[in-house]
Amino acid sequence: MQQMTTSQPARAKIGAARAVIQCLKLEGVEFIFGVPGGQTLSIMDALYDEPGIRFITTRDERAAAHMADAYGRLTGKPGVCLATTGPGATNLITAVGGAHRDSSPVVVITCNNRRRHIGQDDNQDADHITLFRQFTKLSRFVPDSEGIPQAVREAFRVATTGNPGPVLLDFARDAVEGGEIAFEPIEPQNYRFNERPVAPEASIAAAAQALAAARKPVLWLGRGAIIARAGEAALKLAELLGAPIVTSFNGISAVPGDHDLCFGPRSRFGTKVSKHLLQDSDCILVVGNSMNAASTSRWTLPLTRNIAQVDLDPAIVGRNYPVAVGVIGDAADALRRLAAALQGKVSANAAARADWLAQARRLREDWRKDVFAPAYATSRPIKPQWVMQTLGAAIDANTVIVADAGNPGVWTHMLPIKTPGAYMKPVGYGNMAFGLPAAIAAKLAGPRKDVIAVVGDGSLGMSMGDMETAVREKAPFTLIVMNDMAYGNIKQEELHFHGQRYIGVDFGDVDYAGIAKCMGGDGEKVANPGDLADAIARGKASGRFYLIDVRIDGSENVWKDPI
Structure with missing residues (x-):
């Protein structure tokens, strides 16, 4: 208090x-x-x-x-x-x-x-x-x-x-x-009091009963779980149940992305794994997640009616999908109390849940083989998947990832974010030009953090002037530009939905690394996939604003399901 x-x-x-x-x-x-x-x-x-x-x-x-x-x-x-x-x-x-x-x-x-x-x-x-x-x-x-x-x-x-x-x-x-x-x-x-209300005991008991009876439970975490700092409580509950965790795009980093029970985000561009888990689950615990259009492919994702939804705002619960149990209150508190209520009551379907989790792990392994194909290590232009695989290997617990709107931000769902809250992306509004200024603020807010921004050349073109701001304000970070010389996401829509009738989406060739240098920073172009890891290492070690212009394969389609 x-x-x-x-x-x-x-x-x-x-x-x-x-x-x-x-x-x-x-x-x-x-x-x-x-x-x-x-x-x-x-x-x-x-x-x-x-x-x-x-x-x-x-x-x-x-x-x-x-x-x-x-x-x-x-x-x-x-x-x-x-x-x-x-x-x-x-x-x-x-x-x-x-x-x-x-x-x-x-x-x-x-x-x-x-x-x-x-x-x-x-x-x-x-x-x-x-x-x-x-x-x-x-x-x-x-x-x-x-x-x-x-x-x-x-x-x-x-x-x-x-x-x-x-x-x-x-x-x-x-x-x-x-x-x-x-x-x-x-x-x-x-004059202001930020204590978060706690859920009534009856709703906790009802949600616990639904989870105890489940054979295929899933925890689905949104941004509300990050705001409530509910990640640790979510992991403990998932470990007790043997349940996989899926996030929304806004929920990325609610729990560490490399945890064995984390199976990635679900959105319009979600993974096959998360989509399968949500569609086949017989009980979904939704936490701080409105199940909005982005998370459900505009509400076409078929879900069980056996949903327990935890949210601070009663207006959110049941808004987009009908739920069996509404739990109104602080997410972290609710998850801790659910775990306590389930102690000694989860053995009935333990074998079924173990099979369910094993199936999820197999699906995840197959997905990883698909998106991290060995051929990408030598493909030119560089595959977006290779950018994510290489960047993922450079992430540690001190890294903050800032993703912009568009294709580059979508690809970042593949990154294993290590620390709760160490990822941000403009999801609900999809507002471009976020990445560069947001990374400056991230570095100012956490000077000892290793900040890496991932942006497209489209978004960068809308925000390029603030490269000078990063230099002037002594906010060193690494900016990775996934450069396909186009508004790539929209170009892919024109490919798939308008018969390759491309209009208004292509750019000229711009030397973004050169512009960064002109503004007082540093940078380099990367065209060979084998050079990317060293470039990222140089950027992190430079102590300066450092731009890496990565020429990517713009034909690699973010709209297809395997991502």
């Missing part, structure tokens, strides 16, 4: 913009990601006097929101991004939408025009509240200086309670440029 402080905080008169910064400081904010503008300058000026908060200037506002999203995912604390009115704010929206769909805590700060001018055709006029409402848990306009402290506290409370997500604070320019206000430095533990 959080402890409240009971002493009366001292009131002081401070400027309105300084009140914004002081509220952020009390929340432990380390970074503000953004692009300054005329309407934000009072906040920037107040930040000048606060050395404890570092402003990270990005080359585009979208990158700032991606960085805030990544910071929120990795730390569990809201990332903060800042933009000016109109085009500054609208440039944030795509990335804020990604944070919303993937339940990432973000506080978005925009500064609008002066209150009396909003809606009067002032320069860069925009209704930020309407624009952001569908992509945030809360969008709030702050018209006056006195409302600033309460508004900032509410933003952090809403962003972090329940299922986390982004919140917009839109300050009128004259609110943050206003005179002094009375300010109380209230600690966060006195």
Whole structure:
């Protein structure tokens, strides 16, 4: 339980913009990601006097929101991004939408025009509240200086309670440029409480009964399991049952990917193994996973009706598939209590479950032989599967993998992520240009982590300017560009669904490693599969932003089932 402080905080008169910064400081904010503008300058000026908060200037506002999203995912604390009115704010929206769909805590700060001018055709006029409402848990306009402290506290409370997500604070320019206000430095533990509710005992008992009777149980973990830090409890329950674990794409890294009971993710691009396990299971324990379109091939995946679904949000349970048992509460707590309830009660179908698990292991071994074919070691252009096999061998417990949208991100499901929470990808919104800025934020959030980003040349083209940000902010990491000189995912759709009538998907030949060097980083091109491992090792050891341009076989199809 959080402890409240009971002493009366001292009131002081401070400027309105300084009140914004002081509220952020009390929340432990380390970074503000953004692009300054005329309407934000009072906040920037107040930040000048606060050395404890570092402003990270990005080359585009979208990158700032991606960085805030990544910071929120990795730390569990809201990332903060800042933009000016109109085009500054609208440039944030795509990335804020990604944070919303993937339940990432973000506080978005925009500064609008002066209150009396909003809606009067002032320069860069925009209704930020309407624009952001569908992509945030809360969008709030702050018209006056006195409302600033309460508004900032509410933003952090809403962003972090329940299922986390982004919140917009839109300050009128004259609110943050206003005179002094009375300010109380209230600690966060006195205005927000993040204890997660526990599930009723009756639902735990019902779920335990269903699992005890199962012959083919499966645990299906989503991002909610990562947020709840439920991986250890999930493994203990799976070991007790002898049950395989499958994840959603957003659930990758809920448990270590190289654990014997982990059988990979299921999504539209899921593995044959995970698809088989879910379709054939007679009891699925769904944890922090909404079973959305991406996880179920748009709800065409046939599943048993014997589903027990664990989620913090009752609105999620049973939303996309009917369930036999709903368990509303914290995932880690629920899994621990399920394991306790099942002690001494799992012997009845032990032989059947052992056969089920053995079958799953055989399927996984066959799948590995398929996707890691020996011929890939010499194939040119380089096969995407070889990139993943080589990168997988370089991953250790200190590695954070940042995957972008598109084909490269899909291929990363093959990587054996070793550490819970050490993987992120824009899944729900599929927003491109995530990888490069997210990797910068990952390195800033965890300077001792070995950060490796995997992006396509399509996404990189949308975010390339922030190579300079990585160099300027001394955020060294390795960026692997899977270069097929195309919007590869869409090109493959044109191949399969439109008779190879290619239009609008091909690029020219770009020297991405050369661009990285021009911006102060380093890099190299790799065309020979045998050279890739050494290139990755050089990138990791360089202590710099290091780009590896890998010329891949774009015809290797991510849409086919064997991946």
